[in-house]
Amino acid sequence: MAFKNEVEAVNELSRKFDQLRSEVKKRIYGQDEIIDQVLVAMFSRGHCLLIGVPGLAKTLLVNTISEVLGLQYKRIQFTPDLMPSDIIGTEILDKDREFKFIRGPIFSNILLADEINRTPPKTQAALLEAMQERSVTAAGQKYELDKPFFVLATQNPIEQEGTYPLPEAQLDRFMFSIWLDYPKFEDELTIVRNTTSDFSTRLNEIISKEEIRYFQELVMKVPVNENVLKYAVGLSAKTRPNTELAAPISNKYLKWGAGPRASQYLVLGAKTLAALQGKYSPDIEDIKKVAISILRHRVIKNYKAEAENLSVEDIITELMK
Structure with a gap:
Protein backbone atom coordinates (compact mmCIF):
# COMPACT_ATOMS: atom_id res chain seq x y z
CA MET A 1 0.00 0.00 0.00
CA ALA A 2 1.35 3.40 -0.97
CA PHE A 3 0.67 6.49 1.13
CA LYS A 4 2.57 9.78 1.05
CA ASN A 5 3.09 9.61 4.80
CA GLU A 6 1.79 7.93 7.95
CA VAL A 7 -0.72 10.74 8.63
CA GLU A 8 -2.41 9.91 5.32
CA ALA A 9 -2.34 6.21 6.26
CA VAL A 10 -4.05 6.89 9.62
CA ASN A 11 -6.73 8.91 7.81
CA GLU A 12 -7.35 5.96 5.47
CA LEU A 13 -7.53 3.53 8.42
CA SER A 14 -10.15 5.76 10.08
CA ARG A 15 -12.15 5.83 6.84
CA LYS A 16 -11.96 2.03 6.49
CA PHE A 17 -13.06 1.63 10.11
CA ASP A 18 -16.20 3.71 9.49
CA GLN A 19 -16.97 1.58 6.42
CA LEU A 20 -16.43 -1.66 8.36
CA ARG A 21 -18.74 -0.53 11.14
CA SER A 22 -21.47 0.49 8.72
CA GLU A 23 -21.24 -2.81 6.87
CA VAL A 24 -21.38 -4.98 10.03
CA LYS A 25 -24.33 -2.94 11.34
CA LYS A 26 -26.37 -3.96 8.30
CA ARG A 27 -26.72 -7.36 9.98
CA ILE A 28 -25.90 -6.79 13.69
CA TYR A 29 -28.24 -4.39 15.50
CA GLY A 30 -27.69 -2.58 18.78
CA GLN A 31 -24.19 -3.92 19.47
CA ASP A 32 -22.19 -0.88 18.30
CA GLU A 33 -19.77 -0.88 21.23
CA ILE A 34 -19.14 -4.63 20.88
CA ILE A 35 -18.41 -4.25 17.14
CA ASP A 36 -15.95 -1.43 17.90
CA GLN A 37 -14.13 -3.47 20.55
CA VAL A 38 -13.75 -6.53 18.31
CA LEU A 39 -12.35 -4.34 15.50
CA VAL A 40 -9.97 -2.59 17.95
CA ALA A 41 -8.70 -6.01 19.09
CA MET A 42 -8.18 -7.14 15.50
CA PHE A 43 -6.12 -4.13 14.48
CA SER A 44 -4.15 -4.55 17.75
CA ARG A 45 -3.42 -8.24 16.91
CA GLY A 46 -5.45 -9.25 19.97
CA HIS A 47 -7.97 -11.99 20.69
CA CYS A 48 -11.47 -11.60 22.18
CA LEU A 49 -13.56 -13.57 24.65
CA LEU A 50 -17.28 -12.86 24.06
CA ILE A 51 -19.44 -13.63 27.08
CA GLY A 52 -23.21 -13.58 26.92
CA VAL A 53 -26.36 -15.64 27.28
CA PRO A 54 -27.54 -17.68 24.25
CA GLY A 55 -29.24 -15.85 21.39
CA LEU A 56 -27.30 -12.56 21.53
CA ALA A 57 -25.77 -13.11 18.05
CA LYS A 58 -22.22 -13.85 19.26
CA THR A 59 -21.61 -16.38 16.48
CA LEU A 60 -23.38 -14.23 13.87
CA LEU A 61 -21.18 -11.26 14.86
CA VAL A 62 -17.98 -13.27 14.28
CA ASN A 63 -19.33 -14.65 10.99
CA THR A 64 -20.32 -11.17 9.79
CA ILE A 65 -16.97 -9.59 10.71
CA SER A 66 -15.04 -12.33 8.88
CA GLU A 67 -17.19 -11.68 5.78
CA VAL A 68 -16.51 -7.92 5.64
CA LEU A 69 -12.80 -8.43 6.41
CA GLY A 70 -12.42 -10.97 3.60
CA ARG A 75 -15.53 -22.57 13.63
CA ILE A 76 -14.87 -25.20 16.29
CA GLN A 77 -17.69 -26.30 18.57
CA PHE A 78 -15.93 -27.00 21.86
CA THR A 79 -17.28 -30.14 23.55
CA PRO A 80 -16.05 -32.33 26.44
CA ASP A 81 -14.72 -34.98 24.01
CA LEU A 82 -12.78 -32.53 21.78
CA MET A 83 -9.09 -33.49 21.47
CA PRO A 84 -6.09 -31.18 20.79
CA SER A 85 -5.61 -32.93 17.42
CA ASP A 86 -9.16 -31.86 16.47
CA ILE A 87 -7.91 -28.25 16.66
CA ILE A 88 -4.30 -28.45 15.49
CA GLY A 89 -4.45 -31.35 13.07
CA THR A 90 -3.03 -34.85 13.00
CA GLU A 91 -0.48 -37.00 11.22
CA ILE A 92 -1.72 -39.82 9.02
CA LEU A 93 0.03 -42.58 7.11
CA ASP A 94 -0.47 -41.91 3.40
CA LYS A 95 -0.57 -44.46 0.56
CA ASP A 96 3.26 -44.28 0.24
CA ARG A 97 3.47 -45.29 3.92
CA GLU A 98 4.87 -41.89 4.88
CA PHE A 99 3.51 -39.64 7.60
CA LYS A 100 1.60 -36.64 6.32
CA PHE A 101 0.30 -33.77 8.48
CA ILE A 102 -3.38 -32.94 7.91
CA ARG A 103 -4.00 -29.36 9.07
CA GLY A 104 -6.78 -28.70 11.55
CA PRO A 105 -9.22 -25.76 11.64
CA ILE A 106 -6.71 -23.59 13.55
CA PHE A 107 -5.08 -22.93 10.18
CA SER A 108 -7.36 -20.01 9.34
CA ASN A 109 -7.41 -16.23 9.83
CA ILE A 110 -10.39 -16.07 12.20
CA LEU A 111 -11.02 -19.01 14.50
CA LEU A 112 -14.33 -19.07 16.35
CA ALA A 113 -13.92 -21.15 19.52
CA ASP A 114 -17.60 -21.67 20.33
CA GLU A 115 -18.35 -22.31 24.03
CA ILE A 116 -14.65 -22.61 24.83
CA ASN A 117 -15.29 -23.51 28.48
CA ARG A 118 -17.04 -26.78 27.52
CA THR A 119 -13.78 -28.57 26.77
CA PRO A 120 -11.15 -29.84 29.28
CA PRO A 121 -7.99 -27.77 30.04
CA LYS A 122 -5.79 -30.15 27.97
CA THR A 123 -7.70 -29.17 24.82
CA GLN A 124 -8.00 -25.49 25.80
CA ALA A 125 -4.19 -25.48 26.15
CA ALA A 126 -3.88 -26.44 22.46
CA LEU A 127 -4.80 -22.82 21.69
CA LEU A 128 -2.14 -21.25 23.93
CA GLU A 129 0.84 -21.44 21.57
CA ALA A 130 -1.28 -20.38 18.58
CA MET A 131 -2.65 -17.33 20.41
CA GLN A 132 0.74 -16.13 21.60
CA GLU A 133 3.23 -17.29 18.97
CA ARG A 134 0.96 -17.51 15.90
CA SER A 135 2.35 -21.01 15.35
CA VAL A 136 1.56 -24.58 16.40
CA THR A 137 3.74 -27.60 17.12
CA ALA A 138 2.63 -31.08 16.05
CA ALA A 139 4.78 -34.23 16.29
CA GLY A 140 7.83 -32.08 17.05
CA GLN A 141 7.36 -29.97 13.91
CA LYS A 142 6.58 -26.24 14.09
CA TYR A 143 4.00 -24.79 11.67
CA GLU A 144 3.49 -21.05 11.17
CA LEU A 145 -0.09 -19.81 11.01
CA ASP A 146 -1.28 -17.48 8.27
CA LYS A 147 -1.39 -13.84 9.35
CA PRO A 148 -3.52 -12.12 10.48
CA PHE A 149 -4.75 -14.69 13.01
CA PHE A 150 -7.48 -14.02 15.59
CA VAL A 151 -9.23 -16.22 18.11
CA LEU A 152 -12.74 -15.11 18.96
CA ALA A 153 -14.09 -17.34 21.72
CA THR A 154 -17.63 -17.43 23.10
CA GLN A 155 -18.76 -18.40 26.57
CA ASN A 156 -22.17 -18.77 28.23
CA PRO A 157 -22.05 -17.23 31.74
CA ILE A 158 -25.19 -18.85 33.16
CA GLU A 159 -25.00 -22.56 32.41
CA GLN A 160 -22.06 -23.92 34.43
CA GLU A 161 -23.05 -27.60 34.36
CA GLY A 162 -20.37 -29.59 32.52
CA THR A 163 -18.01 -26.66 31.99
CA TYR A 164 -14.31 -26.19 32.74
CA PRO A 165 -13.22 -22.72 33.93
CA LEU A 166 -10.55 -21.22 31.68
CA PRO A 167 -7.08 -21.32 33.30
CA GLU A 168 -5.63 -17.90 34.16
CA ALA A 169 -2.83 -18.36 31.59
CA GLN A 170 -5.45 -18.93 28.90
CA LEU A 171 -7.57 -15.94 29.99
CA ASP A 172 -4.50 -13.70 29.95
CA ARG A 173 -4.01 -14.44 26.23
CA PHE A 174 -7.29 -12.67 25.44
CA MET A 175 -6.89 -8.94 24.93
CA PHE A 176 -10.57 -8.21 25.64
CA SER A 177 -13.24 -9.90 27.70
CA ILE A 178 -16.43 -8.48 26.21
CA TRP A 179 -19.81 -8.85 27.93
CA LEU A 180 -22.83 -8.82 25.64
CA ASP A 181 -26.09 -7.57 27.09
CA TYR A 182 -29.70 -7.92 25.95
CA PRO A 183 -30.60 -5.59 23.05
CA LYS A 184 -32.66 -2.45 23.62
CA PHE A 185 -36.39 -2.72 22.85
CA GLU A 186 -36.15 -0.85 19.51
CA ASP A 187 -33.16 -2.95 18.41
CA GLU A 188 -34.91 -6.19 19.33
CA LEU A 189 -37.94 -5.00 17.37
CA THR A 190 -35.70 -4.54 14.28
CA ILE A 191 -34.06 -7.95 14.83
CA VAL A 192 -37.40 -9.75 15.08
CA ARG A 193 -38.91 -7.85 12.14
CA ASN A 194 -35.97 -8.70 9.85
CA THR A 195 -35.39 -12.29 10.93
CA THR A 196 -39.03 -13.33 10.70
CA SER A 197 -39.48 -12.04 7.14
CA ASP A 198 -37.74 -12.58 3.80
CA PHE A 199 -35.39 -9.67 4.53
CA SER A 200 -31.76 -10.41 3.60
CA THR A 201 -28.56 -8.39 3.44
CA ARG A 202 -25.62 -8.75 1.12
CA LEU A 203 -22.36 -7.69 2.73
CA ASN A 204 -19.41 -6.18 0.86
CA GLU A 205 -15.79 -7.01 1.56
CA ILE A 206 -14.33 -3.74 2.83
CA ILE A 207 -10.69 -4.52 3.54
CA SER A 208 -8.19 -7.13 2.35
CA LYS A 209 -5.86 -9.39 4.35
CA GLU A 210 -2.84 -7.39 3.13
CA GLU A 211 -4.43 -4.08 4.20
CA ILE A 212 -5.16 -5.47 7.69
CA ARG A 213 -1.51 -6.51 8.08
CA TYR A 214 -0.36 -3.08 6.88
CA PHE A 215 -2.63 -1.24 9.33
CA GLN A 216 -1.53 -3.55 12.19
CA GLU A 217 2.06 -2.46 11.50
CA LEU A 218 0.92 1.17 11.30
CA VAL A 219 -0.70 0.97 14.77
CA MET A 220 2.65 -0.14 16.24
CA LYS A 221 4.22 3.09 14.92
CA VAL A 222 1.65 5.39 16.57
CA PRO A 223 3.56 7.53 19.12
CA VAL A 224 2.50 7.57 22.78
CA ASN A 225 3.19 10.43 25.21
CA GLU A 226 5.06 9.50 28.39
CA ASN A 227 2.16 10.59 30.63
CA VAL A 228 -0.22 8.22 28.78
CA LEU A 229 2.30 5.38 29.08
CA LYS A 230 2.71 6.04 32.81
CA TYR A 231 -1.08 6.14 33.30
CA ALA A 232 -1.49 2.72 31.63
CA VAL A 233 1.29 1.04 33.62
CA GLY A 234 0.13 2.81 36.81
CA LEU A 235 -3.45 1.58 36.32
CA SER A 236 -2.26 -2.04 36.06
CA ALA A 237 0.04 -1.58 39.08
CA LYS A 238 -2.85 -0.20 41.18
CA THR A 239 -4.73 -3.52 40.79
CA ARG A 240 -1.98 -5.58 42.48
CA PRO A 241 -2.86 -5.98 46.16
CA ASN A 242 -0.17 -5.66 48.82
CA THR A 243 2.41 -4.19 46.45
CA GLU A 244 4.10 -0.79 46.58
CA LEU A 245 1.73 0.93 44.11
CA ALA A 246 -1.47 -0.88 45.09
CA ALA A 247 -4.58 1.25 45.57
CA PRO A 248 -6.40 0.94 48.94
CA ILE A 249 -9.49 -0.49 47.16
CA SER A 250 -7.29 -3.24 45.65
CA ASN A 251 -5.82 -4.16 49.03
CA LYS A 252 -9.31 -4.36 50.43
CA TYR A 253 -11.22 -6.17 47.66
CA LEU A 254 -8.80 -7.92 45.29
CA LYS A 255 -7.07 -11.26 45.68
CA TRP A 256 -4.99 -10.96 42.52
CA GLY A 257 -4.10 -8.13 40.13
CA ALA A 258 -3.28 -7.68 36.44
CA GLY A 259 0.14 -8.60 35.03
CA PRO A 260 2.39 -6.72 32.55
CA ARG A 261 0.39 -8.02 29.56
CA ALA A 262 -2.50 -5.83 30.77
CA SER A 263 -0.26 -2.73 30.56
CA GLN A 264 0.83 -3.70 27.04
CA ALA A 275 -5.91 5.67 15.03
CA LEU A 276 -9.37 4.30 14.18
CA GLN A 277 -10.85 7.64 15.24
CA GLY A 278 -8.36 9.53 13.04
CA LYS A 279 -6.19 10.73 15.96
CA TYR A 280 -2.42 10.57 15.62
CA SER A 281 -1.64 9.82 19.27
CA PRO A 282 -3.72 8.36 22.13
CA ASP A 283 -4.64 10.21 25.31
CA ILE A 284 -5.66 9.03 28.79
CA GLU A 285 -9.35 8.97 27.77
CA ASP A 286 -8.50 6.31 25.15
CA ILE A 287 -6.89 4.18 27.90
CA LYS A 288 -10.04 4.54 30.01
CA LYS A 289 -12.29 3.47 27.11
CA ILE A 294 -8.84 -5.46 29.27
CA LEU A 295 -8.74 -5.67 33.07
CA ARG A 296 -12.01 -7.44 34.03
CA HIS A 297 -10.66 -10.97 33.36
CA ARG A 298 -7.22 -10.24 34.80
CA VAL A 299 -8.18 -9.27 38.36
CA ILE A 300 -9.72 -11.62 40.90
CA LYS A 301 -12.01 -10.44 43.69
CA ASN A 302 -11.67 -11.68 47.26
CA TYR A 303 -14.44 -12.95 49.56
CA LYS A 304 -14.97 -9.44 50.98
CA ALA A 305 -15.90 -8.04 47.54
CA GLU A 306 -18.23 -11.00 46.99
CA ALA A 307 -19.88 -10.44 50.39
CA GLU A 308 -20.42 -6.74 49.64
CA ASN A 309 -21.72 -7.54 46.12
CA LEU A 310 -19.00 -5.41 44.52
CA SER A 311 -18.28 -6.16 40.85
CA VAL A 312 -14.87 -6.15 39.18
CA GLU A 313 -16.16 -3.35 36.91
CA ASP A 314 -17.02 -1.21 40.00
CA ILE A 315 -13.45 -1.65 41.30
CA ILE A 316 -11.83 -0.81 37.94
CA THR A 317 -14.05 2.27 37.55
CA GLU A 318 -13.01 3.42 41.03
CA LEU A 319 -9.34 2.92 40.16
CA MET A 320 -9.70 5.16 37.10
CA LYS A 321 -11.14 8.09 39.05
Missing part, protein backbone atom coordinates in the same frame (compact mmCIF):
# COMPACT_ATOMS: atom_id res chain seq x y z
CA LEU A 71 -10.64 -13.44 5.87
CA GLN A 72 -10.74 -17.23 6.02
CA TYR A 73 -13.05 -18.22 8.87
CA LYS A 74 -13.40 -21.54 10.69
CA TYR A 265 -2.77 -4.19 25.90
CA LEU A 266 -3.90 -0.91 27.52
CA VAL A 267 -1.33 0.99 25.44
CA LEU A 268 -1.95 -1.03 22.26
CA GLY A 269 -5.73 -0.73 22.61
CA ALA A 270 -5.50 3.04 23.17
CA LYS A 271 -3.18 3.45 20.16
CA THR A 272 -5.54 1.47 17.92
CA LEU A 273 -8.64 3.28 19.18
CA ALA A 274 -6.99 6.65 18.57
CA VAL A 290 -10.52 0.10 26.75
CA ALA A 291 -9.61 -0.47 30.42
CA ILE A 292 -12.65 -2.40 31.67
CA SER A 293 -12.61 -4.98 28.86
Whole structure:
Protein backbone atom coordinates (compact mmCIF):
# COMPACT_ATOMS: atom_id res chain seq x y z
CA MET A 1 0.00 0.00 0.00
CA ALA A 2 1.35 3.40 -0.97
CA PHE A 3 0.67 6.49 1.13
CA LYS A 4 2.57 9.78 1.05
CA ASN A 5 3.09 9.61 4.80
CA GLU A 6 1.79 7.93 7.95
CA VAL A 7 -0.72 10.74 8.63
CA GLU A 8 -2.41 9.91 5.32
CA ALA A 9 -2.34 6.21 6.26
CA VAL A 10 -4.05 6.89 9.62
CA ASN A 11 -6.73 8.91 7.81
CA GLU A 12 -7.35 5.96 5.47
CA LEU A 13 -7.53 3.53 8.42
CA SER A 14 -10.15 5.76 10.08
CA ARG A 15 -12.15 5.83 6.84
CA LYS A 16 -11.96 2.03 6.49
CA PHE A 17 -13.06 1.63 10.11
CA ASP A 18 -16.20 3.71 9.49
CA GLN A 19 -16.97 1.58 6.42
CA LEU A 20 -16.43 -1.66 8.36
CA ARG A 21 -18.74 -0.53 11.14
CA SER A 22 -21.47 0.49 8.72
CA GLU A 23 -21.24 -2.81 6.87
CA VAL A 24 -21.38 -4.98 10.03
CA LYS A 25 -24.33 -2.94 11.34
CA LYS A 26 -26.37 -3.96 8.30
CA ARG A 27 -26.72 -7.36 9.98
CA ILE A 28 -25.90 -6.79 13.69
CA TYR A 29 -28.24 -4.39 15.50
CA GLY A 30 -27.69 -2.58 18.78
CA GLN A 31 -24.19 -3.92 19.47
CA ASP A 32 -22.19 -0.88 18.30
CA GLU A 33 -19.77 -0.88 21.23
CA ILE A 34 -19.14 -4.63 20.88
CA ILE A 35 -18.41 -4.25 17.14
CA ASP A 36 -15.95 -1.43 17.90
CA GLN A 37 -14.13 -3.47 20.55
CA VAL A 38 -13.75 -6.53 18.31
CA LEU A 39 -12.35 -4.34 15.50
CA VAL A 40 -9.97 -2.59 17.95
CA ALA A 41 -8.70 -6.01 19.09
CA MET A 42 -8.18 -7.14 15.50
CA PHE A 43 -6.12 -4.13 14.48
CA SER A 44 -4.15 -4.55 17.75
CA ARG A 45 -3.42 -8.24 16.91
CA GLY A 46 -5.45 -9.25 19.97
CA HIS A 47 -7.97 -11.99 20.69
CA CYS A 48 -11.47 -11.60 22.18
CA LEU A 49 -13.56 -13.57 24.65
CA LEU A 50 -17.28 -12.86 24.06
CA ILE A 51 -19.44 -13.63 27.08
CA GLY A 52 -23.21 -13.58 26.92
CA VAL A 53 -26.36 -15.64 27.28
CA PRO A 54 -27.54 -17.68 24.25
CA GLY A 55 -29.24 -15.85 21.39
CA LEU A 56 -27.30 -12.56 21.53
CA ALA A 57 -25.77 -13.11 18.05
CA LYS A 58 -22.22 -13.85 19.26
CA THR A 59 -21.61 -16.38 16.48
CA LEU A 60 -23.38 -14.23 13.87
CA LEU A 61 -21.18 -11.26 14.86
CA VAL A 62 -17.98 -13.27 14.28
CA ASN A 63 -19.33 -14.65 10.99
CA THR A 64 -20.32 -11.17 9.79
CA ILE A 65 -16.97 -9.59 10.71
CA SER A 66 -15.04 -12.33 8.88
CA GLU A 67 -17.19 -11.68 5.78
CA VAL A 68 -16.51 -7.92 5.64
CA LEU A 69 -12.80 -8.43 6.41
CA GLY A 70 -12.42 -10.97 3.60
CA LEU A 71 -10.64 -13.44 5.87
CA GLN A 72 -10.74 -17.23 6.02
CA TYR A 73 -13.05 -18.22 8.87
CA LYS A 74 -13.40 -21.54 10.69
CA ARG A 75 -15.53 -22.57 13.63
CA ILE A 76 -14.87 -25.20 16.29
CA GLN A 77 -17.69 -26.30 18.57
CA PHE A 78 -15.93 -27.00 21.86
CA THR A 79 -17.28 -30.14 23.55
CA PRO A 80 -16.05 -32.33 26.44
CA ASP A 81 -14.72 -34.98 24.01
CA LEU A 82 -12.78 -32.53 21.78
CA MET A 83 -9.09 -33.49 21.47
CA PRO A 84 -6.09 -31.18 20.79
CA SER A 85 -5.61 -32.93 17.42
CA ASP A 86 -9.16 -31.86 16.47
CA ILE A 87 -7.91 -28.25 16.66
CA ILE A 88 -4.30 -28.45 15.49
CA GLY A 89 -4.45 -31.35 13.07
CA THR A 90 -3.03 -34.85 13.00
CA GLU A 91 -0.48 -37.00 11.22
CA ILE A 92 -1.72 -39.82 9.02
CA LEU A 93 0.03 -42.58 7.11
CA ASP A 94 -0.47 -41.91 3.40
CA LYS A 95 -0.57 -44.46 0.56
CA ASP A 96 3.26 -44.28 0.24
CA ARG A 97 3.47 -45.29 3.92
CA GLU A 98 4.87 -41.89 4.88
CA PHE A 99 3.51 -39.64 7.60
CA LYS A 100 1.60 -36.64 6.32
CA PHE A 101 0.30 -33.77 8.48
CA ILE A 102 -3.38 -32.94 7.91
CA ARG A 103 -4.00 -29.36 9.07
CA GLY A 104 -6.78 -28.70 11.55
CA PRO A 105 -9.22 -25.76 11.64
CA ILE A 106 -6.71 -23.59 13.55
CA PHE A 107 -5.08 -22.93 10.18
CA SER A 108 -7.36 -20.01 9.34
CA ASN A 109 -7.41 -16.23 9.83
CA ILE A 110 -10.39 -16.07 12.20
CA LEU A 111 -11.02 -19.01 14.50
CA LEU A 112 -14.33 -19.07 16.35
CA ALA A 113 -13.92 -21.15 19.52
CA ASP A 114 -17.60 -21.67 20.33
CA GLU A 115 -18.35 -22.31 24.03
CA ILE A 116 -14.65 -22.61 24.83
CA ASN A 117 -15.29 -23.51 28.48
CA ARG A 118 -17.04 -26.78 27.52
CA THR A 119 -13.78 -28.57 26.77
CA PRO A 120 -11.15 -29.84 29.28
CA PRO A 121 -7.99 -27.77 30.04
CA LYS A 122 -5.79 -30.15 27.97
CA THR A 123 -7.70 -29.17 24.82
CA GLN A 124 -8.00 -25.49 25.80
CA ALA A 125 -4.19 -25.48 26.15
CA ALA A 126 -3.88 -26.44 22.46
CA LEU A 127 -4.80 -22.82 21.69
CA LEU A 128 -2.14 -21.25 23.93
CA GLU A 129 0.84 -21.44 21.57
CA ALA A 130 -1.28 -20.38 18.58
CA MET A 131 -2.65 -17.33 20.41
CA GLN A 132 0.74 -16.13 21.60
CA GLU A 133 3.23 -17.29 18.97
CA ARG A 134 0.96 -17.51 15.90
CA SER A 135 2.35 -21.01 15.35
CA VAL A 136 1.56 -24.58 16.40
CA THR A 137 3.74 -27.60 17.12
CA ALA A 138 2.63 -31.08 16.05
CA ALA A 139 4.78 -34.23 16.29
CA GLY A 140 7.83 -32.08 17.05
CA GLN A 141 7.36 -29.97 13.91
CA LYS A 142 6.58 -26.24 14.09
CA TYR A 143 4.00 -24.79 11.67
CA GLU A 144 3.49 -21.05 11.17
CA LEU A 145 -0.09 -19.81 11.01
CA ASP A 146 -1.28 -17.48 8.27
CA LYS A 147 -1.39 -13.84 9.35
CA PRO A 148 -3.52 -12.12 10.48
CA PHE A 149 -4.75 -14.69 13.01
CA PHE A 150 -7.48 -14.02 15.59
CA VAL A 151 -9.23 -16.22 18.11
CA LEU A 152 -12.74 -15.11 18.96
CA ALA A 153 -14.09 -17.34 21.72
CA THR A 154 -17.63 -17.43 23.10
CA GLN A 155 -18.76 -18.40 26.57
CA ASN A 156 -22.17 -18.77 28.23
CA PRO A 157 -22.05 -17.23 31.74
CA ILE A 158 -25.19 -18.85 33.16
CA GLU A 159 -25.00 -22.56 32.41
CA GLN A 160 -22.06 -23.92 34.43
CA GLU A 161 -23.05 -27.60 34.36
CA GLY A 162 -20.37 -29.59 32.52
CA THR A 163 -18.01 -26.66 31.99
CA TYR A 164 -14.31 -26.19 32.74
CA PRO A 165 -13.22 -22.72 33.93
CA LEU A 166 -10.55 -21.22 31.68
CA PRO A 167 -7.08 -21.32 33.30
CA GLU A 168 -5.63 -17.90 34.16
CA ALA A 169 -2.83 -18.36 31.59
CA GLN A 170 -5.45 -18.93 28.90
CA LEU A 171 -7.57 -15.94 29.99
CA ASP A 172 -4.50 -13.70 29.95
CA ARG A 173 -4.01 -14.44 26.23
CA PHE A 174 -7.29 -12.67 25.44
CA MET A 175 -6.89 -8.94 24.93
CA PHE A 176 -10.57 -8.21 25.64
CA SER A 177 -13.24 -9.90 27.70
CA ILE A 178 -16.43 -8.48 26.21
CA TRP A 179 -19.81 -8.85 27.93
CA LEU A 180 -22.83 -8.82 25.64
CA ASP A 181 -26.09 -7.57 27.09
CA TYR A 182 -29.70 -7.92 25.95
CA PRO A 183 -30.60 -5.59 23.05
CA LYS A 184 -32.66 -2.45 23.62
CA PHE A 185 -36.39 -2.72 22.85
CA GLU A 186 -36.15 -0.85 19.51
CA ASP A 187 -33.16 -2.95 18.41
CA GLU A 188 -34.91 -6.19 19.33
CA LEU A 189 -37.94 -5.00 17.37
CA THR A 190 -35.70 -4.54 14.28
CA ILE A 191 -34.06 -7.95 14.83
CA VAL A 192 -37.40 -9.75 15.08
CA ARG A 193 -38.91 -7.85 12.14
CA ASN A 194 -35.97 -8.70 9.85
CA THR A 195 -35.39 -12.29 10.93
CA THR A 196 -39.03 -13.33 10.70
CA SER A 197 -39.48 -12.04 7.14
CA ASP A 198 -37.74 -12.58 3.80
CA PHE A 199 -35.39 -9.67 4.53
CA SER A 200 -31.76 -10.41 3.60
CA THR A 201 -28.56 -8.39 3.44
CA ARG A 202 -25.62 -8.75 1.12
CA LEU A 203 -22.36 -7.69 2.73
CA ASN A 204 -19.41 -6.18 0.86
CA GLU A 205 -15.79 -7.01 1.56
CA ILE A 206 -14.33 -3.74 2.83
CA ILE A 207 -10.69 -4.52 3.54
CA SER A 208 -8.19 -7.13 2.35
CA LYS A 209 -5.86 -9.39 4.35
CA GLU A 210 -2.84 -7.39 3.13
CA GLU A 211 -4.43 -4.08 4.20
CA ILE A 212 -5.16 -5.47 7.69
CA ARG A 213 -1.51 -6.51 8.08
CA TYR A 214 -0.36 -3.08 6.88
CA PHE A 215 -2.63 -1.24 9.33
CA GLN A 216 -1.53 -3.55 12.19
CA GLU A 217 2.06 -2.46 11.50
CA LEU A 218 0.92 1.17 11.30
CA VAL A 219 -0.70 0.97 14.77
CA MET A 220 2.65 -0.14 16.24
CA LYS A 221 4.22 3.09 14.92
CA VAL A 222 1.65 5.39 16.57
CA PRO A 223 3.56 7.53 19.12
CA VAL A 224 2.50 7.57 22.78
CA ASN A 225 3.19 10.43 25.21
CA GLU A 226 5.06 9.50 28.39
CA ASN A 227 2.16 10.59 30.63
CA VAL A 228 -0.22 8.22 28.78
CA LEU A 229 2.30 5.38 29.08
CA LYS A 230 2.71 6.04 32.81
CA TYR A 231 -1.08 6.14 33.30
CA ALA A 232 -1.49 2.72 31.63
CA VAL A 233 1.29 1.04 33.62
CA GLY A 234 0.13 2.81 36.81
CA LEU A 235 -3.45 1.58 36.32
CA SER A 236 -2.26 -2.04 36.06
CA ALA A 237 0.04 -1.58 39.08
CA LYS A 238 -2.85 -0.20 41.18
CA THR A 239 -4.73 -3.52 40.79
CA ARG A 240 -1.98 -5.58 42.48
CA PRO A 241 -2.86 -5.98 46.16
CA ASN A 242 -0.17 -5.66 48.82
CA THR A 243 2.41 -4.19 46.45
CA GLU A 244 4.10 -0.79 46.58
CA LEU A 245 1.73 0.93 44.11
CA ALA A 246 -1.47 -0.88 45.09
CA ALA A 247 -4.58 1.25 45.57
CA PRO A 248 -6.40 0.94 48.94
CA ILE A 249 -9.49 -0.49 47.16
CA SER A 250 -7.29 -3.24 45.65
CA ASN A 251 -5.82 -4.16 49.03
CA LYS A 252 -9.31 -4.36 50.43
CA TYR A 253 -11.22 -6.17 47.66
CA LEU A 254 -8.80 -7.92 45.29
CA LYS A 255 -7.07 -11.26 45.68
CA TRP A 256 -4.99 -10.96 42.52
CA GLY A 257 -4.10 -8.13 40.13
CA ALA A 258 -3.28 -7.68 36.44
CA GLY A 259 0.14 -8.60 35.03
CA PRO A 260 2.39 -6.72 32.55
CA ARG A 261 0.39 -8.02 29.56
CA ALA A 262 -2.50 -5.83 30.77
CA SER A 263 -0.26 -2.73 30.56
CA GLN A 264 0.83 -3.70 27.04
CA TYR A 265 -2.77 -4.19 25.90
CA LEU A 266 -3.90 -0.91 27.52
CA VAL A 267 -1.33 0.99 25.44
CA LEU A 268 -1.95 -1.03 22.26
CA GLY A 269 -5.73 -0.73 22.61
CA ALA A 270 -5.50 3.04 23.17
CA LYS A 271 -3.18 3.45 20.16
CA THR A 272 -5.54 1.47 17.92
CA LEU A 273 -8.64 3.28 19.18
CA ALA A 274 -6.99 6.65 18.57
CA ALA A 275 -5.91 5.67 15.03
CA LEU A 276 -9.37 4.30 14.18
CA GLN A 277 -10.85 7.64 15.24
CA GLY A 278 -8.36 9.53 13.04
CA LYS A 279 -6.19 10.73 15.96
CA TYR A 280 -2.42 10.57 15.62
CA SER A 281 -1.64 9.82 19.27
CA PRO A 282 -3.72 8.36 22.13
CA ASP A 283 -4.64 10.21 25.31
CA ILE A 284 -5.66 9.03 28.79
CA GLU A 285 -9.35 8.97 27.77
CA ASP A 286 -8.50 6.31 25.15
CA ILE A 287 -6.89 4.18 27.90
CA LYS A 288 -10.04 4.54 30.01
CA LYS A 289 -12.29 3.47 27.11
CA VAL A 290 -10.52 0.10 26.75
CA ALA A 291 -9.61 -0.47 30.42
CA ILE A 292 -12.65 -2.40 31.67
CA SER A 293 -12.61 -4.98 28.86
CA ILE A 294 -8.84 -5.46 29.27
CA LEU A 295 -8.74 -5.67 33.07
CA ARG A 296 -12.01 -7.44 34.03
CA HIS A 297 -10.66 -10.97 33.36
CA ARG A 298 -7.22 -10.24 34.80
CA VAL A 299 -8.18 -9.27 38.36
CA ILE A 300 -9.72 -11.62 40.90
CA LYS A 301 -12.01 -10.44 43.69
CA ASN A 302 -11.67 -11.68 47.26
CA TYR A 303 -14.44 -12.95 49.56
CA LYS A 304 -14.97 -9.44 50.98
CA ALA A 305 -15.90 -8.04 47.54
CA GLU A 306 -18.23 -11.00 46.99
CA ALA A 307 -19.88 -10.44 50.39
CA GLU A 308 -20.42 -6.74 49.64
CA ASN A 309 -21.72 -7.54 46.12
CA LEU A 310 -19.00 -5.41 44.52
CA SER A 311 -18.28 -6.16 40.85
CA VAL A 312 -14.87 -6.15 39.18
CA GLU A 313 -16.16 -3.35 36.91
CA ASP A 314 -17.02 -1.21 40.00
CA ILE A 315 -13.45 -1.65 41.30
CA ILE A 316 -11.83 -0.81 37.94
CA THR A 317 -14.05 2.27 37.55
CA GLU A 318 -13.01 3.42 41.03
CA LEU A 319 -9.34 2.92 40.16
CA MET A 320 -9.70 5.16 37.10
CA LYS A 321 -11.14 8.09 39.05
